[in-house]
Amino acid sequence: MDLCECGTAIARAPRHTPSDPPSLVYPLHKPFPSFFSVRNVRISTFYEYEGTQEAFSFLRFAYAKGSWHGSTGAPGGSGGGGLSPISALNHQYNTPALHSSSDLARCPHALDEELVDLGLRPIPCLSCANEAAVLEQIAKLCSTQLAKYERTLEADEEELGGPCAPPLFSNRHNALTILAGEKTIARFFVELHRRASPLLLHTDASVAASQAEVFLSMGMAALPSKSAASLEKDTLLYFKAVVIPLLQRRVELEALANESRGGTESPPPPPLPPSLPQAEDF
Amino acid sequence: MRAQPGRFLGGNDFGPKRPFGRYYRLARRGGQAQPNWPAGRENRSTKRVLRRSHSSQQQINLVMLHYFTSTYSTAHNHGVQSLSSWPEFLVPSSEKFCALVHEISVCVQKGKWADALDFVNSAISEPESQLGDSENVLRRALLLTSRSAILVALSEPGSCQRAVEDAEQAVAFFRAHNRGPTISVMLVRALLRESLARTCFNSSASHNSLARSLLREAQFILAQVRLEVREEALEDAGAAFFAAGGSSDISSIDDCEDFLRDLSIGQESGGKRGAVATLSDVIDLRERVEGALAQLSLATFEEEKEALEKEESKGSEDKGAEGSSGGGVLFLALERWLKGEPRIEEAAVGREKSDVEDDESNRAKAAAGEVVSSSKVPPSSPPSSFTFLVGREYSEGVRGVHLRCDVDAECEVLSVGEEYILTVEKAKQNHPLCQRLSRAGIDRELSAAKHCYLAVYILCTRGDPASHFSPYYALLPSSFPSMPLFWGPEELSWLSGSYLLEQVEDRRRNIQLDYRLITGRVPELGGLFTLDEFLWARMIVASRNFGITVDGLRTDAMVPYADMLNHLRPRQTRWQYDSSRRAFLIVTLQPLSAGQQVFDSYGKKCNSRFLLNYGFTVQRNADDDTGQFHNELRLSLTLPSPAQDPWHWHKAERLGGSM
Numbered sequence: 053m054d055l056c057e058c059g060t061a062i063a064r065a066p067r068h069t070p071s072d073p074p075s076l077v078y079p080l081h082k083p084f085p086s087f088f089s090v091r092n093v094r095i096s097t098f099y100e101y102e103g104t105q106e107a108f109s110f111l112r113f114a115y116a117k118g119s120w121h122g123s124t125g126a127p128g129g130s131g132g133g134g135l136s137p138i139s140a141l142n143h144q145y146n147t148p149a150l151h152s153s154s155d156l157a158r159c160p161h162a163l164d165e166e167l168v169d170l171g172l173r174p175i176p177c178l179s180c181a182n183e184a185a186v187l188e189q190i191a192k193l194c195s196t197q198l199a200k201y202e203r204t205l206e207a208d209e210e211e212l213g214g215p216c217a218p219p220l221f222s223n224r225h226n227a228l229t230i231l232a233g234e235k236t237i238a239r240f241f242v243e244l245h246r247r248a249s250p251l252l253l254h255t256d257a258s259v260a261a262s263q264a265e266v267f268l269s270m271g272m273a274a275l276p277s278k279s280a281a282s283l284e285k286d287t288l289l290y291f292k293a294v295v296i297p298l299l300q301r302r303v304e305l306e307a308l309a310n311e312s313r314g315g316t317e318s319p320p321p322p323p324l325p326p327s328l329p330q331a332e333d334f
Numbered sequence: 335m336r337a338q339p340g341r342f343l344g345g346n347d348f349g350p351k352r353p354f355g356r357y358y359r360l361a362r363r364g365g366q367a368q369p370n371w372p373a374g375r376e377n378r379s380t381k382r383v384l385r386r387s388h389s390s391q392q393q394i395n396l397v398m399l400h401y402f403t404s405t406y407s408t409a410h411n412h413g414v415q416s417l418s419s420w421p422e423f424l425v426p427s428s429e430k431f432c433a434l435v436h437e438i439s440v441c442v443q444k445g446k447w448a449d450a451l452d453f454v455n456s457a458i459s460e461p462e463s464q465l466g467d468s469e470n471v472l473r474r475a476l477l478l479t480s481r482s483a484i485l486v487a488l489s490e491p492g493s494c495q496r497a498v499e500d501a502e503q504a505v506a507f508f509r510a511h512n513r514g515p516t517i518s519v520m521l522v523r524a525l526l527r528e529s530l531a532r533t534c535f536n537s538s539a540s541h542n543s544l545a546r547s548l549l550r551e552a553q554f555i556l557a558q559v560r561l562e563v564r565e566e567a568l569e570d571a572g573a574a575f576f577a578a579g580g581s582s583d584i585s586s587i588d589d590c591e592d593f594l595r596d597l598s599i600g601q602e603s604g605g606k607r608g609a610v611a612t613l614s615d616v617i618d619l620r621e622r623v624e625g626a627l628a629q630l631s632l633a634t635f636e637e638e639k640e641a642l643e644k645e646e647s648k649g650s651e652d653k654g655a656e657g658s659s660g661g662g663v664l665f666l667a668l669e670r671w672l673k674g675e676p677r678i679e680e681a682a683v684g685r686e687k688s689d690v691e692d693d694e695s696n697r698a699k700a701a702a703g704e705v706v707s708s709s710k711v712p713p714s715s716p717p718s719s720f721t722f723l724v725g726r727e728y729s730e731g732v733r734g735v736h737l738r739c740d741v742d743a744e745c746e747v748l749s750v751g752e753e754y755i756l757t758v759e760k761a762k763q764n765h766p767l768c769q770r771l772s773r774a775g776i777d778r779e780l781s782a783a784k785h786c787y788l789a790v791y792i793l794c795t796r797g798d799p800a801s802h803f804s805p806y807y808a809l810l811p812s813s814f815p816s817m818p819l820f821w822g823p824e825e826l827s828w829l830s831g832s833y834l835l836e837q838v839e840d841r842r843r844n845i846q847l848d849y850r851l852i853t854g855r856v857p858e859l860g861g862l863f864t865l866d867e868f869l870w871a872r873m874i875v876a877s878r879n880f881g882i883t884v885d886g887l888r889t890d891a892m893v894p895y896a897d898m899l900n901h902l903r904p905r906q907t908r909w910q911y912d913s914s915r916r917a918f919l920i921v922t923l924q925p926l927s928a929g930q931q932v933f934d935s936y937g938k939k940c941n942s943r944f945l946l947n948y949g950f951t952v953q954r955n956a957d958d959d960t961g962q963f964h965n966e967l968r969l970s971l972t973l974p975s976p977a978q979d980p981w982h983w984h985k986a987e988r989l990g991g992s993m
Contacts, residue, residue, distance in 0.1 A: 089985075090970060091970075092971070093971060094966035094968050094969075095966060096963055096967075098961075098962045110989075111971060113985060114971070116981075190969070193970070193971070197967065202831060221950060223815070223825050226816065226949075226951045227828035228828070229941055229951040229953065230942055230945060230951060231828075231829070231832055233940075233942075234942075237965060277958070279960075279961050281957065281962055281963050282961075286963070
């Protein structure tokens with residue numbers, strides 16, 4: 053067990069440490085887990101909602117790159133032969149794999165327990181690239197869902213608010229309200245992907261971070277009410293909780309990597325790595 | 335006056351002090367209910383009308399309306415109290431007349447009713463009150479109104495009748511000579527009737543029927559007042575609509591109020607909201623507003639009229655029937671049952687079985703393996719209490735619960751004794767077929783075992799008129815046309831693309847499987863109810879059950895009366911089962927006012943769950959205090975394939991147990 057590599061997460065002795073090299077064929081002597089590779093969730097535009105947390109957690113785990121032990125190399129644990137510079141920094145700052153180049157190593161409880169209650173024990177955002185992949189996947193699913201409906205959101209809203217609107221509490225009114233609600237959520241996540249992913253994948257993290265901060269502050273100022281629920285507010289809350297912290301972490305990591313490359317600072321305990329993680333890994 | 339938690343502070347045995355408080359508020363605010371109207375607060379709408387009024391006659395009328403309505407909540411005899419304001423509109427009168435009015439005011443303030451009566455009589459005989467001039471007629475009418483109020487305050491034998499005569503004479507004067515709105519006249523009549531009714535009720539029991547009759551008249555008049563006030567609001571709304579540029583739709587009286595508010599805001603901010611519109615625009619908009627509101631008003635008025643006529647024809651002498659206006663005999667039966675009183679039909683025929691007979695009957699039933707049920711409450715059973723509440727039925731199967739009087743926060747508005755709560759455990763134990771079902775050991779195979787037991791028990795006992803729960807069953811809706819489970823193919827096609835369709839199909843399939851399983855294990859049940867009836871009962875349980883803990887055991891329960899509360903967020907009330915009192919309680923979380931509907935929160939749920947389980951949706955399904963939308967979209971998430979991710983199997987293993 054490598055404490056330096058994965059910090060406290062891995063120090064909790066995983067029940068099933070995946071030390072074996074992965075294979076495309078699942079070993080037949082183990083229970084077949086393909087059943088668990090699908091999860092049905094109910095998401096809301098509210099990021100803190102349990103269902104939304106579960107969806108993001110599942111997809112973060114699903115699209116997590118790297119190895120369980122924090123290396124950026126090939127999976128299977130063999131890629132991280134020695135201490136990577138990031139792992140060394142983790143050790144230096146006593147942080148649990150926050151700066152690990154491996155998404156998997158950043159999952160605080162991915163190694164020592166089954167990921168059942170992801171809604172109650174969510175996986176926080178892992179890296180910019182991972183989050184962009186998550187958003188892309190959700191947006192794809194939402195677009196597919198939108199294509200299933202026979203009418204657009206605008207058509208539903210027009211009927212609901214028009215002069216020939218069905219009576220309140222009628223079945224037609226209730227059906228349209230359901231459809232409009234679902235389409236609103238699907239649209240929200242497509243739009244969220246359109247707004248957030250370019251920033252997360254921006255080549256210059258500091259520029260992206262400042263843009264995200266401006267977007268957040270201006271958006272919050274423009275909200276008619278700080279407490280009332282609104283889609284704009286939900287977007288801003290996601291930026292506040294995920295996009296900006298991820299970009300700030302990426303900026304910090306890049307700065308640390310640059311410092312390490314320059315060698316001007318006090319000597320870090322581990323040796324310099326043969327290859328530094330690239331920006332797109334975060 | 336507000337009732338304190340757990341204590342009822344009604345004016346007398348007749349009921350709360352303001353039995354029609356809701357109507358008065360509606361009348362004052364042009365149809366929109368406003369909770370907690372402070373005592374003596376001036377009517378905003380009336381003041382606004384007063385400011386722009388030019389006709390002295392109309393002004394007198396409105397001033398009177400203003401004082402009669404604004405002093406209502408502080409004065410027992412509002413008409414008398416308003417006398418102190420008379421000089422405001424008696425300026426053109428002689429000094430003697432003004433002096434008389436002043437004396438009347440002084441006597442009224444000191445409570446010297448007999449002296450006040452003398453002064454009023456003198457004032458009536460003055461030339462200012464003699465017929466001939468339209469303003470004189472109004473003065474006479476006002477004096478007669480005041481005299482009737484003083485007579486009410488005197489509470490002497492025969493004074494009630496004289497007061498009514500005065501009031502009617504005053505009304506006739508108003509009607510004959512007043513060309514303006516008749517709202518004030520009608521309000522006077524209604525208010526006087528209500529006062530007189532209370533006086534009659536207090537003075538002698540023999541006046542009860544007169545009191546009830548007067549109150550019904552008052553209620554009817556106030557329904558008309560509401561209609562009139564709506565018409566007035568309509569005019570204001572038209573003006574407001576003009577000012578707002580006609581950018582929004584008006585579909586209710588609430589919209590009118592909103593426009594009025596917009597208008598006043600616009601005027602205060604320098605007319606920024608004012609927009610230039612052509613005459614044809616105004617006419618067009620007015621027509622739309624009038625059309626919508628006329629429809630609304632007429633429908634409401636007709637409903638109220640029908641309800642009142644129904645009550646009249648019913649001629650029930652029971653005092654409790656007053657509180658159940660619109661709810662009918664079923665509410666009354668439920669209330670009597672919950673209070674432990676004999677059922678209506680039993681009381682009507684005067685059939686009162688002795689305890690011995692009951693015991694014998696029960697023993698015979700028990701010997702025959704039937705359910706032992708009794709409408710009588712055991713002495714140890716905790717009483718149910720819902721003094722503050724009254725059930726109403728708005729249309730077929732659409733019901734709600736309203737408050738009889740104002741209540742504070744933390745007020746216990748409902749308690750239902752354990753005897754009247756149907757829990758899963760009672761269902762399992764109290765019917766032989768349910769006992770057999772319980773012994774069959776199929777709980778794990780059923781999709782919702784607890785709901786199944788409750789549904790089966792209801793279906794087994796609902797046909798028995800002697801069943802303990804029969805008054806409760808009688809109030810259960812007979813169908814659920816708004817639940818998608820009972821929709822036709824065309825209605826279901828509206829949901830095309832939504833996951834709700836799958837949920838509906840899943841629910842139907844599960845209930846079918848449960849039915850087959852249950853009737854397979856206990857075939858006698860198959861002879862008692864069909865699949866359709868089982869479907870109905872399951873949805874009765876799904877839409878009305880409460881999850882409670884009784885003696886440390888988590889169970890589902892049907893709680894009569896409590897299950898009639900409709901949904902609203904944020905929460906107005908909280909509920910719990912109190913083990914120490916052996917009762918289910920509903921307690922308010924905020925002050926609520928008389929006439930207001932009392933709501934319960936069904937939880938933060940997605941609209942699809944609301945529709946599937948309860949048959950309704952919420953237009954803006956969000957909590958603005960937490961800033962959270964509750965609607966959900968179901969997605970099916972998958973791991974990347976093993977070809978895309980070499981860690982696929984490890985990840986899938988970690989996700990084990992998720993299904």
